[in-house]
Amino acid sequence: MTRWATGAEQIMAMLTAGELEQVAPSPQNAARLLAEADRHLRSAALLGPDDPAGAYDMLYAAARKAMAAALAVQGLRATSKGGHLAVQDAVTHQLGATGSVVRPFGRLRRTRNDADYPRLDSPELTVEDVHEDLPKARQIVSAMTALLPHLAPWR
Numbered sequence: 216m217t218r219w220a221t222g223a224e225q226i227m228a229m230l231t232a233g234e235l236e237q238v239a240p241s242p243q244n245a246a247r248l249l250a251e252a253d254r255h256l257r258s259a260a261l262l263g264p265d266d267p268a269g270a271y272d273m274l275y276a277a278a279r280k281a282m283a284a285a286l287a288v289q290g291l292r293a294t295s296k297g298g299h300l301a302v303q304d305a306v307t308h309q310l311g312a313t314g315s316v317v318r319p320f321g322r323l324r325r326t327r328n329d330a331d332y333p334r335l336d337s338p339e340l341t342v343e344d345v346h347e348d349l350p351k352a353r354q355i356v357s358a359m360t361a362l363l364p365h366l367a368p369w370r
Contacts, residue, residue, distance in 0.1 A: 222308030226291070226369070234297030235305055240290035240368035248284035249363070252277040252356045256349070263345035268330050270345045274352040275327040278320050281359035282306040289369040299324055306359075316358040319351040 229235040255277035262270035282302045286292060293301040303321060307314045326348070330340045 221311040222305075225308035226305060229297065229301060229305060229308075230291075232296075233294055234301040235286070235291050236294050237369065238287075238290050238292045241287050242363075245284040245288040245363055248280040248287060249356070249360055252281040252284070252359075255280070256353055256356060259345060259349055259352070263342045263349070267340040267342050267345050270342075271327055271330055271340050271348070274345065274349050275323050278317075278323055278352040278355040281356040282317065282320070285309070285359050285362055285366060288363055288366045291369050310362075317355055319348070320355060323348055323352065 226235065230237065255273040259270040259273035259277065262273060279299055279302055282305075283293070285306055286302065291305065293299070293305070297304075303317065303324065306317050310317060326340070326344070329337050333339075
């Protein structure tokens with residue numbers, strides 16, 4: 216199996232810019248990240264009514280870890296320079312026209328950031344926010360789980 220061609224130019228640019236780094240391809244690490252993502256989704260559903268902000272952190276982490284799993288199986292990892300945005304950008308570039316499934320991640324990331332680092336006028340997260348965005352996180356985890364068998368190490 217050859218490396219994923221869609222978005223290859225953008226991935227190379229991210230590697231050159233230090234937003235991504237090459238590591239040993241690891242299906243085991245990818246499986247671990249997906250298992251954690253599944254647990255985070257279950258936890259978010261349980262926490263929502265009592266701790267919406269904590270639940271939102273969990274649903275966001277689930278989506279992020281699922282996308283990181285798609286990178287891990289290829290031997291790619293976001294650096295501290297690239298951070299969570301690099302995970303989002305790399306997966307979006309690789310999905311190309313089918314990347315709409317991960318498009319909600321940008322808003323999840325911004326919402327989580329606003330909740331974790333609130334301004335004085337920032338509204339608190341509610342259980343409704345969790346109920347609205349949990350399905351989006353589930354879709355991202357499901358899409359990444361389906362994608363993994365089709366990915367090969369980046370070379």
